[in-house]
Amino acid sequence: MTVSGGETALFWVLAPLMTLAALGLIFVRRAVHAAICVMFVMVGMAILYVAQEASFLGVVQVVVYTGAVMMLFLFVLMLVGIDAADSLTETIRGQRWLGVLLGLGLAAVLLGVISAATFPPAVGLAEANAVTNPVALARVLLADYVLAMEVVGVLLVTAALAGLVLTHRRRISPKVTQRDLARERVAALPQGRTLTPLPAxxxxxxxxxxxxxxxxxxxxxxxxxxxxxxxxxxxxxxxxxxxxxxxxxxxxxxxxxxxxxxxxxxxxxxxxxxxxxxxxxxxxx
Amino acid sequence: MELTNYLGLAAVLFAVGAATVLLRRNAIVVFMGVELMLNATNLAFVTFARIHGDVTGQVLAFFVMVVAAAEVVVGLAIIVMIFRARRSASVDDVNLLQS
Structure with missing residues (x-):
């Protein structure tokens, strides 16, 4: 299987941009800008999936990651306060250099492993995808991984419930209704409050x-x-x-x-x- | 171009995500770093599926996506809870257990 020239060009255009956007996650000060960077990486990833004969995953990537997960991130950013910039004081001394060193080390190890390993000649998915990619995926998913899929379904329900339970706030004071407000106003009449709104x-x-x-x-x-x-x-x-x-x-x-x-x-x-x-x-x- | 280039990109993205987790203090950005790492592994899965001519790799990437979605829900709920209690989303402020 050979990689087409178009795909090569696509890769060499997208890969540096995606790496830059990913680095933005480290260097950008504001959390919202970091979220934009991650979105760019995820959309680029979806394009690479489609180029790699995984069209179903490409669509799922856009729908689940950029559509749902990153929107959730943005919602929480709005909730937590959009201006929350990082503090630059180090609580652990030398953490910054240690982090940079470990990141570079991890990159070196992973790239070293990839370059040292010998891979079998690439087969390509033309044969496996003969029945179209989603159908091929469904055959594996619903035949070999049925149990895993059921378990993942349970996991999703559990996660949804956990999200509800964790963010649930118990009401401490009784709820103030329209009726209570009206009663309060009438009770305040002797103190000189008016029932109606003030004249314009x-x-x-x-x-x-x-x-x-x-x-x-x-x-x-x-x-x-x-x-x-x-x-x-x-x-x-x-x-x-x-x-x-x-x-x-x-x-x-x-x-x-x-x-x-x-x-x-x-x-x-x-x-x-x-x-x-x-x-x-x-x-x- | 060799397909291993995709693996190289996945490795770089994974390392950047790990560095983000180590370097940043904002819990939400740290979480984005975790997401980046998961995405990088997905790219590796998809590439391996192509190298071996077997869509099982793509199925595994699909599972990773589903688990990541569940993880994001719980993780962000925890961040919101911590923010409500301590008015801060910095991972450095959550050190109650430190003596």
Whole structure:
């Protein structure tokens, strides 16, 4: 069996990239970036599986590893806090150099074994895959490894249960329901709490009006309709000032459109002055 | 190209995964290193299946994947539990048994 030129090219393109991404796992500071690196390695691995006549495993690799396992990793990263960067203080002295040394040693030993061993001439899977790869796999899996598959099924169920049990949190305090909240509100009525939500601040045409109070049914401004932060900062405005400014603006626009009668022209100058003052106020704000 | 090149890649990836486990402190990254090692062995399995012309290697790689999925569920659940108890995902902080 000979390896095609296309596969050779694929290997020499993918292998260095995958090795780089794997090294990123060691050198990258943030856990999320490490997760991205691992995802790249896993997708590259899936491509290599397909190239190596293991199309079923290639698909399973994408679905199980990049689809499920790495997503689970990302979920836990979000849960644990995405900014959690590694501390660089060593608790065991010389651990870093020892780790580098052991990693390099392991690589040297494994590569040495592979280069020293003599492998039989490659057979290739063309014959075994004659009935398509999934069927060939299924025949081995469901004939020779039936017991192992059943045991693995039990293992998966156990793992799912373990995940549920381990992350289960027992409730310490009784659950607060909608009913309890409503009862609490009614009980707080004598202390001056209102049942309804607070009135929204007034909205007038001229300004965005978070800072102007709404008017009550009696026409009096409701101070507590302005957000508390604005009130404390002293940025709340009175409703009458806004209303006066608006009236003057309407009068000016009518005058500009030539809709005012002659006797109203006398007021025109005043309205213009109001408008100018209003514009000035706007700039100040 | 020889098929042993794939084995070389698998060996390099395995060593990098092992180094990650030894060097990193964040429990989640350490876990990713373990995953990388499992993936490297899978690549070796698939390559051996091709060398010998027998899909049993692929079946074994399939089993490794399933067991890895189960392991990830339990491992991440443990990490989440430790994080809840100690507000940290660093493997150095879990030294309660140290005198």
């Amino acid at each position: 601040p007034g909205v007038y045409a001229q300004n965005n009006a978070m800072d102007t109070p709404a008017l009550g049914p009696d026409g009096a401004p409701l101070e507590h309709s302005v957000p508390r932060v604005l009130r404390i900062r002293g940025q709340a405005r009175s409703a009458t000032a806004v209303l006066a400014a608006e009236e003057s603006l309407v009068a000016r626009e009518l005058a500009d459109a030539g809709l005012l009668t002659a006797d109203a022209d006398a007021d025109d100058d005043g309205a213009r002055a109001d408008g100018a003052r209003d514009a000035h106020q706007g700039e100040e704000r």
